[in-house]
Amino acid sequence: MLESLKRNEINAPLVGDLDSQLAAAVEKEMNIYNQAYLIENTPLIHTEVFHKKTSQEVPLSFELEGELNGFILCYLEADPEVINNKNYPFFQSLYIESMNIALGQFFTNLERNSSLLTTIGHPDINMKKIEMIEKLEKEFEKYTWNYKLVSQMRELNCRIIFLLK
Amino acid sequence: MQYRILIVDDSDFSRSTIANMLTDEKYNVIGEAASAKEAINILRDRKAHLVIIDIVMPEVSGIELAEYITENFQNTSIIMISSLAQESIVIDSISSGASDFLQKPFSKEDLVTSIDKILADIQEE
Numbered sequence: 001m002l003e004s005l006k007r008n009e010i011n012a013p014l015v016g017d018l019d020s021q022l023a024a025a026v027e028k029e030m031n032i033y034n035q036a037y038l039i040e041n042t043p044l045i046h047t048e049v050f051h052k053k054t055s056q057e058v059p060l061s062f063e064l065e066g067e068l069n070g071f072i073l074c075y076l077e078a079d080p081e082v083i084n085n086k087n088y089p090f091f092q093s094l095y096i097e098s099m100n101i102a103l104g105q106f107f108t109n110l111e112r113n114s115s116l117l118t119t120i121g122h123p124d125i126n127m128k129k130i131e132m133i134e135k136l137e138k139e140f141e142k143y144t145w146n147y148k149l150v151s152q153m154r155e156l157n158c159r160i161i162f163l164l165k
Numbered sequence: 166m167q168y169r170i171l172i173v174d175d176s177d178f179s180r181s182t183i184a185n186m187l188t189d190e191k192y193n194v195i196g197e198a199a200s201a202k203e204a205i206n207i208l209r210d211r212k213a214h215l216v217i218i219d220i221v222m223p224e225v226s227g228i229e230l231a232e233y234i235t236e237n238f239q240n241t242s243i244i245m246i247s248s249l250a251q252e253s254i255v256i257d258s259i260s261s262g263a264s265d266f267l268q269k270p271f272s273k274e275d276l277v278t279s280i281d282k283i284l285a286d287i288q289e290e
Contacts, residue, residue, distance in 0.1 A: 104248020
């Protein structure tokens with residue numbers, strides 16, 4: 001599917017190539033219920049490079065279904081100067097819902113701009129599944145971008161990686 | 166009259182955010198459920214005027230839950246919520262019996278306006 005999309009061999013009215021359609025769907029800034037902001041930190045790029053989860057990152061995965069298939073991996077950099085045992089449940093819960101909202105808006109924008117209908121599954125924090133997806137990364141086309149999650153006067157980095165079949 | 170409302174979402178953050186939006190004394194949040202199964206158990210115990218349901222949940226989806234509620238709890242209205250707002254998702258929501266659809270993140274004003282309109286329509290009937 002991805003190859004045909006790149007060559008624009010589908011009936012949907014595509015504008016530009018897939019890379020620019022994906023880049024255009026990224027929401028630059030989002031207000032998460034007045035409790036946090038997501039601010040784009042680096043733009044979406046098509047990449048060959050894949051960095052697995054580091055020891056400081058909190059990972060999260062989503063499954064993709066529809067005209068784009070594959071997985072999304074998200075990693076929150078759990079800076080120990082910001083996140084401690086007391087506030088971890090709040091930040092984890094805020095982060096999961098923020099990624100859900102950012103990706104929901106992304107695929108809503110993608111459909112409106114490019115008629116590509118893709119949906120995401122529920123957020124999954126199962127480490128075994130995430131490690132399995134990381135091991136298979138070479139089989140996928142990879143796209144990545146970063147957000148800053150700003151809440152309670154603190155900034156945390158979130159990276160998002162699309163693994164598309 | 167106090168309106169009895171149930172919130173169904175697998176996200177702890179989302180459930181508590183919505184509950185905090187409904188602090189006006191005319192709303193009574195009768196429960197928060199993290200799954201369709203929990204929601205049905207609560208509804209069997211306590212009547213609700215309105216259920217707010219997230220679409221993307223593990224195991225049983227919000228759409229399936231809305232269909233079940235429409236069939237089995239006929240005096241209960243539904244608002245569907247989701248971060249995805251593609252046309253097909255909005256159509257599926259309304260087809261499942263929901264009275265309204267709100268894309269996440271929504272404001273307190275959007276939620277309260279939607280709830281008040283639905284509950285006013287019920288009172289007129």
